[in-house]
Each structure stands twice: as C-alpha cells, then as structure tokens.
Amino acid sequence: MxxxxxxxxxxxxxxxxxxxxxxxxxxxxxxxTRRATSPLFVSIGLGxxxxxxxxxxxxxxxxxxxxxxxEYRLSQRSKFDEQCDVWYGQxxxxxxxxLGPLAVEARKILNTPVPLENxxxxxxxxxxxxxxxxxxxxxxxxxxxxxxxxxxxLPIPRRNAETWRxxxxxxxxxxxxxxxxxxxxxxxxLSEDExxxxxxxxxEKGGWLDDDSCSGRLVYIxxxxxxxxxxxxxxxxxxxxxxxxxxxxxTYLARLTDGFTDELAAPVVINDEGDTWSSYKKLSGPxxxxxxxxxxxxxxxxxxxxxxxxxxxxxxxxxxxxxxxANQDEEIDVPKPVLIVNAVTSSGxxxxxxxxxxxxxxxxxxxxxxxxxxxxxxxxxxxxDSTEEAHRxxxxxxxxxxxxxxxxxxxxxxxxxxxxxxxxxVEQNDDDIEEGMPNPREVESQRPALKDTHLEAxxxxxxxxxxxxQGTMMGLGGSGRARTAMSVTLLRPETTATINGFALSGGAxxxxxxxxxxxxxxxxxxxxxxxxxxGGRATGAFRGRIRVEQSAQLTxxxxxxxxxxxxxxxRAWAVPSLEIIADDVTCAHGATVSDLSEEELFYLRSRxxxxxxxxxxxxxxxxxxxxxxxxxxxxxxVDSQEGLQKRVIQRLENLVPRGQxxxxxxxxxx
Ligand SMILES: *[C@@H]1O[C@H](CO)[C@@H](O)[C@H](O)[C@H]1NC(C)=O
Ligand SMILES: *[C@@H]1O[C@H](CO)[C@@H](O)[C@H](O)[C@H]1NC(C)=O
Numbered sequence: 001m002x003x004x005x006x007x008x009x010x011x012x013x014x015x016x017x018x019x020x021x022x023x024x025x026x027x028x029x030x031x032x033t034r035r036a037t038s039p040l041f042v043s044i045g046l047g048x049x050x051x052x053x054x055x056x057x058x059x060x061x062x063x064x065x066x067x068x069x070x071e072y073r074l075s076q077r078s079k080f081d082e083q084c085d086v087w088y089g090q091x092x093x094x095x096x097x098x099l100g101p102l103a104v105e106a107r108k109i110l111n112t113p114v115p116l117e118n119x120x121x122x123x124x125x126x127x128x129x130x131x132x133x134x135x136x137x138x139x140x141x142x143x144x145x146x147x148x149x150x151x152x153x154l155p156i157p158r159r160n161a162e163t164w165r166x167x168x169x170x171x172x173x174x175x176x177x178x179x180x181x182x183x184x185x186x187x188x189x190l191s192e193d194e195x196x197x198x199x200x201x202x203x204e205k206g207g208w209l210d211d212d213s214c215s216g217r218l219v220y221i222x223x224x225x226x227x228x229x230x231x232x233x234x235x236x237x238x239x240x241x242x243x244x245x246x247x248x249x250x251t252y253l254a255r256l257t258d259g260f261t262d263e264l265a266a267p268v269v270i271n272d273e274g275d276t277w278s279s280y281k282k283l284s285g286p287x288x289x290x291x292x293x294x295x296x297x298x299x300x301x302x303x304x305x306x307x308x309x310x311x312x313x314x315x316x317x318x319x320x321x322x323x324x325x326a327n328q329d330e331e332i333d334v335p336k337p338v339l340i341v342n343a344v345t346s347s348g349x350x351x352x353x354x355x356x357x358x359x360x361x362x363x364x365x366x367x368x369x370x371x372x373x374x375x376x377x378x379x380x381x382x383x384x385d386s387t388e389e390a391h392r393x394x395x396x397x398x399x400x401x402x403x404x405x406x407x408x409x410x411x412x413x414x415x416x417x418x419x420x421x422x423x424x425x426v427e428q429n430d431d432d433i434e435e436g437m438p439n440p441r442e443v444e445s446q447r448p449a450l451k452d453t454h455l456e457a458x459x460x461x462x463x464x465x466x467x468x469x470q471g472t473m474m475g476l477g478g479s480g481r482a483r484t485a486m487s488v489t490l491l492r493p494e495t496t497a498t499i500n501g502f503a504l505s506g507g508a509x510x511x512x513x514x515x516x517x518x519x520x521x522x523x524x525x526x527x528x529x530x531x532x533x534x535g536g537r538a539t540g541a542f543r544g545r546i547r548v549e550q551s552a553q554l555t556x557x558x559x560x561x562x563x564x565x566x567x568x569x570x571r572a573w574a575v576p577s578l579e580i581i582a583d584d585v586t587c588a589h590g591a592t593v594s595d596l597s598e599e600e601l602f603y604l605r606s607r608x609x610x611x612x613x614x615x616x617x618x619x620x621x622x623x624x625x626x627x628x629x630x631x632x633x634x635x636x637x638v639d640s641q642e643g644l645q646k647r648v649i650q651r652l653e654n655l656v657p658r659g660q661x662x663x664x665x666x667x668x669x670x
Contacts, residue, residue, distance in 0.1 A: 073113070093178070110154060221349070300516075325373065335374050357392070452481075497526045498527045508538065513542050514545075524554075536566075545577045546589075560590045
C-alpha cells in the first residue's frame with residue numbers, strides 16, 4: 001500500500017471493519033477455513049476531536065469551588081487498583097541494587113506521583129499550548145492524565161488499561177514476589193564441582209557456548225553474576241557498580257523506555273536547514289505531537305514497560321555490559337556471538353524466606369555497538385533445574401537496552417526458554433483421555449511454574465546513520481505468564497531494523513508479545529515478521545505498533561503477522577496498528593487468516609507421509625522461518641540432540657493436538 005496524502009490531512013482513516021473493535025479480533029473456531037486479510041487499523045494524523053474545541057468559559061460572579069486533587073486521586077482508584085499499587089510497592093521495597101545514583105534517581109521518579117493540575121484554558125487558536133487529549137467539563141476540574149491516579153510516578157499495571165488488555169494482570173498481582181535472591185549484588189562463588197555441574201546443565205538446556213564458539217560469555221544465576229562460568233574481556237563485562245562508568249554509559253542506563261524520557265537518544269534533523277530536535281514530545285507537533293509523558297501516546301509508546309524498567313534500575317544486582325569498539329575496516333568478519341545467560345533455579349535462591357513468598361529478580365543488559373562495529377549478542381533464559389522441586393514463585397523483570405551507532409551492525413537474539421514445559425493435551429475432552437492416564441488439565445493446574453511471571457522490555461535505539469539492527473525474539477518458555485515488549489526507534493537516515501518474533505503458548509499459559517517501531521528520521525527501513533502458535537487452553541496476544549513521524553519521509557515499512565491456533569480452546573488476539581503522519585511513505589502490512597495449507601498437506605501426503613507427520617513438518621516450517629534468524633551458533637542441526645532447532649521441535653510436538661482433534665487434523669490460523 002502506498003499512502004500519498006497532503007500535509008494538512010487530519011482525517012482519521014479506518015480500513016477494514018469500523019470502530020475500535022474492528023482491529024481487535026477474538027478468534028473462535030468458526031474462523032476455521034478462511035483465508036483473508038484481517039482488518040487493519042490505519043490512522044493518518046491524530047488531531048483533536050471536535051468536542052474538545054468547546055471549552056467552558058468561567059462566568060464572572062460565580063464562586064467556583066477548587067477541588068482537592070488528592071481526594072480526587074483517591075476517589076478514582078478501585079480496590080483492585082490499590083492492590084496493584086501495593087504489589088508494586090512490595091517489589092520496589094526499600095533497598096537499592098548496584099546502580100547507586102541511578103537507582104536513587106529511578107526511585108525518585110517512581111515516588112513522585114503525577115501532579116493533577118487544573119485545566120489550562122488556553123485560547124483554541126494558540127495551537128502551541130493546545131492540550132487536545134484532555135476533555136474537561138468544568139473549569140477547575142483536575143486534569144486526569146492517561147495515568148496519574150496511582151501512587152507512583154509511572155503507570156502501574158491495571159486490569160483495564162489498554163496496554164495490559166488480554167494479559168493476566170490479576171494472576172500476576174495476586175502473587176507475592178516480594179523477596180529477592182540471597183546475595184543479590186555480589187558475585188556468586190562456586191566450588192569446582194559446582195562449576196562443572198552447572199556448566200553441564202546449561203549445555204543440556206541450551207544456555208551455553210564454549211570459549212572458542214563465542215567472543216564473550218556472561219552467566220547469571222538467579223540474577224547473580226557467576227564469574228567462574230563466564231568469559232569476560234573488553235567486549236563482555238559484568239558491572240556491579242557505577243564507579244568507573246563513562247558518562248555515556250550512565251546516560252544510557254538512566255534512560256527509561258520512550259515516552260517517559262523526553263530526551264531522544266539522539267537529536268533528529270527536522271528540516272533542510274539542519275535544525276534539530278531532541279525532545280520526544282515535539283515530534284510531529286503541534287497537531288500530531290506525542291504530547292507530555294502523561295499522555296496516551298507516551299503510554300502507547302512504552303507499552304506498560306516504564307514502571308518495570310524503573311524498577312529494574314532501582315533494584316538490579318548486576319548489569320551485563322556488551323560493548324563493541326568502533327571499527328574503521330570496510331570488511332570485517334561476521335563475529336562470534338556474545339552469550340548472556342540468565343539461568344533460574346526452582347528455589348530462586350531465596351531458601352530462607354517465608355513459605356509462599358515469591359522472589360523477584362531484575363536482570364539488566366546494556367549493549368553498545370560503536371561506529372562501524374559488527375556485533376552479535378544472544379540472550380538466553382533457561383531453567384537450571386527441574387521446576388518441580390522446592391519451587392518458589394518467581395518474577396523475572398528483565399530490561400535490555402541496545403544502542404546502534406553509525407554504520408554499526410548489531411544482530412540480537414532473545415531466547416526465552418525458562419519456566420519448564422507446559423503440559424500437552426490440556427485441550428482434550430474428558431472422553432478422549434486414555435483410561436488410567438492422569439488428566440492433563442489437572443497436571444497442568446498443579447505445575448508450579450504457572451505461578452511464575454516473565455517480563456522483558458527490549459529497548460533499541462538506532463542513533464547513527466546507516467546503523468542496522470536485526471532482532472529475533474523466541475518466546476518458548478513455560479512460565480504461567482510471559483510478556484516481551486520490544487521498542488525500536490530509528491533516529492537517523494539510512495537505518496534498518498529487521499524484527500522477527502515467534503511466540504509459542506500452550507497449557508494454561510498467558511503470553512503477550514508487543515512491538516513498537518518508531519520511524520523518526522527520514523529514509524529508514526523496517527521489516528517485521530511475527531509468528532504465533534497457541535495451543536491447549538492458552539491465550540496469546542500480539543500487538544504491533546508502527547508510528548511514522550512527520551520527519552520520517554521516505555519510510556519503507558513492512559509488517560507481517562501470522563498466528564496459528566492449535567486447538568479450539570486456545571485464544572489469540574493480533575492487533576497491528578499503523579500511525580502515519582508523514583505523507584511520502586511505503587507501508588505494507590499483512591495479517592493473514594489461513595490454515596496450514598491443505599495443498600501442502602496433500603503434497604506431503606502424496607509423498608508417502610502420514611497426515612500427522614506432514615502436519616508436524618508444516619508446523620515446524622512455520623516456526624523454523626523465525627528460528628533461522630537466530631545466531632547460527634545457537635541453532636544446531638535439526639537431527640542432533642542439541643541446539644535450538646531441536647528444542648523448538650520438542651516443544652511443538654508437545655502441543656500437537658490429541659484426541660478427536662488430532663484425528664480430524666484441523667488447524668486454524670489468523
Ligand atoms: C576504577 O578504576 C581505577 C583505575 O583504573 C581502579 O583502580 C579502581 O579499582 C576501579 N574501581 C572499581 C570499583 O572498579
Ligand atoms: C548486518 O549483518 C547481518 C548478519 O551478518 C547481515 O545479514 C546484514 O545484511 C547486515 N546488514 C548491513 C546493513 O550490513
């Protein structure tokens with residue numbers, strides 16, 4: 001699709017079915033054999049609506065009552081909202097992690113609630129001060145920002161917040177995660193036997209590369225750095241204080257996710273005269289500006305991650321720091337990857353804490369690819385032991401920041417495989433369960449990792465001309481809830497972002513993958529392929545937002561998302577959205593509804609394969625497209641016992657429908 005629109009266009013254009021519900025579809029089994037393009041939400045220009053132009057005037061002689069804003073704040077909170085705030089407060093606790101002044105600053109932001117102010121009654125014609133996203137009824141009504149009634153200075157998860165829709169906020173907030181692993185902040189000392197034992201386990205789980213297959217290795221166990229298992233050098237280090245850090249590194253580490261840091265990661269050229277802007281809220285102003293940090297746009301941009309990123313900064317016990325130095329050579333070899341492993345034990349290293357209390361840890365990663373460098377980074381999250389023994393509920397709150405400078409080329413893989421393996425067959429009817437076999441639904445409901453929550457925010461900034469980023473996220477883990485939110489900002493011309501994602505959800509899981517691609521500089525390219533597979537009784541949501549600013553002319557963007565539902569008890573939401581302010585852009589977008597193709601199945605069967613085998617091959621091909629984008633050293637051969645490909649197949653096979661549905665052999669996808 002090519003959109004060519006005049007600058008002045010303020011039209012709100014909705015393609016596909018109308019209304020807000022049109023772009024959020026809950027897919028039921030009646031979608032079985034359709035092949036179609038899903039409704040697409042495209043908006044061009046996001047100006048004020050008509051209503052907000054009518055402003056109430058104050059009338060002389062009337063005695064207006066100025067409301068008590070603190071009372072108002074409290075009156076707006078529901079019981080559950082309060083519970084969310086209490087839950088968050090326990091995570092924040094009193095103690096800071098290793099980031100010293102940066103932790104203090106993050107805590108200060110969190111402990112300063114958003115002021116509720118009176119409406120500023122600016123004349124409508126003065127566009128600079130226009131506050132289009134606020135509707136008020138009376139003078140002196142407190143302005144309710146998009147958030148601000150929480151106790152904290154950043155938006156906290158809420159059941160009914162758009163960014164947390166479809167996620168199991170209730171399940172997360174009802175679980176206590178208030179302790180932290182013993183020894184957080186100090187390196188882990190292991191005996192020689194333990195080193196060998198853990199290295200063997202990591203090899204078995206896939207969280208390992210030998211010294212000669214990687215250019216650095218940082219191993220963390222329950223958030224603590226394990227020097228004896230790591231290989232550190234100039235490229236890969238683990239930081240445990242801010243003492244010797246450069247200003248640049250400190251600035252990077254202090255950043256919150258976009259929208260809540262007004263300063264852009266690099267100033268953006270906004271006209272032919274070379275004027276620059278470094279303020280996030282000025283983008284596409286005044287009509288389509290992103291607005292204040294409290295506005296809905298900031299909330300959309302940060303996808304619910306800001307309070308967790310700040311929490312991570314306040315509490316993290318170690319920072320994995322990967323730094324590729326500038327390189328002037330034209331031709332440089334494809335580098336060996338740097339591997340960062342976050343392994344979790346079932347007890348979460350909080351042995352002595354009260355029974356029933358969960359544990360939280362806050363892994364932090366900073367990757368800086370300097371001018372002209374080539375770098376490959378693999379992040380691997382794995383279990384160290386079976387999640388059955390002495391299990392303590394765990395919250396993994398990761399925050400990864402990546403900065404790509406001029407002509408640097410960064411390849412990044414995020415592999416989430418922790419939380420055990422979900423129970424297959426939970427979608428079966430009771431009649432289909434073989435006699436004498438345990439009911440898989442009961443087995444799944446007892447699985448301890450259902451109490452675990454895995455959160456990760458990945459924040460990418462391409463800050464140098466010609467920078468390239470290739471990111472692949474594989475969500476394969478078995479935690480009860482998992483949420484990965486990636487944001488990529490293209491701040492310089494001729495930059496490229498390629499993003500591939502695969503999310504597998506089964507058993508009774510709730511998973512969520514979100515991406516936000518923000519084109520700010522002109523002449524930038526983004527390519528995105530997202531694939532989701534949801535089986536059992538799981539739910540999965542994908543939200544892919546692309547925003548093209550006024551300054552981002554000649555943007556070329558493609559997004560494709562496909563979801564396959566493996567059972568009729570699973571549910572999926574795929575919500576792509578495009579916000580295009582610039583007028584000369586090429587944005588292609590597709591979200592297809594199709595079965596695993598009957599034709600392909602027929603072809604494979606005609607070659608002598610059984611339906612079941614043919615179907616499994618097609619399933620693997622669907623996931624294999626994405627895993628092929630992961631750094632090749634992690635993949636291994638399909639037929640070997642090791643490697644990511646093998647593990648993906650094992651997890652897929654586990655979710656192959658059983659019982660009646662397996663015989664009918666139907667799959668649906670959206
Ligand atoms: C900081 O750097 C100095 C000089 O290189 C060194 O002596 C000191 O031990 C370092 N401090 C820390 C905490 O790493
Ligand atoms: C960056 O490196 C990747 C992987 O080696 C390669 O596929 C890609 O073409 C490179 N991109 C640029 C712009 O050089």
